[in-house]
Amino acid sequence: MTSLLQTLRRWHSRLAPFVLLPLLLTVISGMGYRLLRDWGGLSRNQAHLLLVLHEGEWLGPRAETIYVLLNGLGLLWMLISGGMLLVQKWRKQFKSP
Template structure:
């Protein structure tokens, strides 16, 4: 099995695992910022969004683990996705 096939399979396997955590992170971070800046909410009114965004609700032990896994998952998806896209472009040129 070629490296490209392995990367594609791993990319496909990891995608469902990182989708929900990244979606929650994006929505809570954007929601917090827009609620503060555009809707005029005070920090205390929307702090629950930042708690969700940062994984604070998981406790001090799991919070850094979840943040690290979220970051690694996003980096993997970006790097492997970019690699797969570049390979597709190369095949179309040749």
């Protein structure tokens, strides 16, 4: 089991830099769009640039779908692998006196 966790940790840390920027862009633009529309009083047209960034439209119609797919898969990978690493850490803590 240790070698599986070491492999998981290695892949988690290797993929993290590639997943970080697209996820940050998605989160910040999505939050900005919603908050500026609801609390800032901006119209849909005024906040449209944030939606373009959020959905990956800036990449063009073909790459937009790939961006969304990879962004979602990257998030799932980081959540699942990070969760597995966290559970293993908790198990070690509960076993230790």
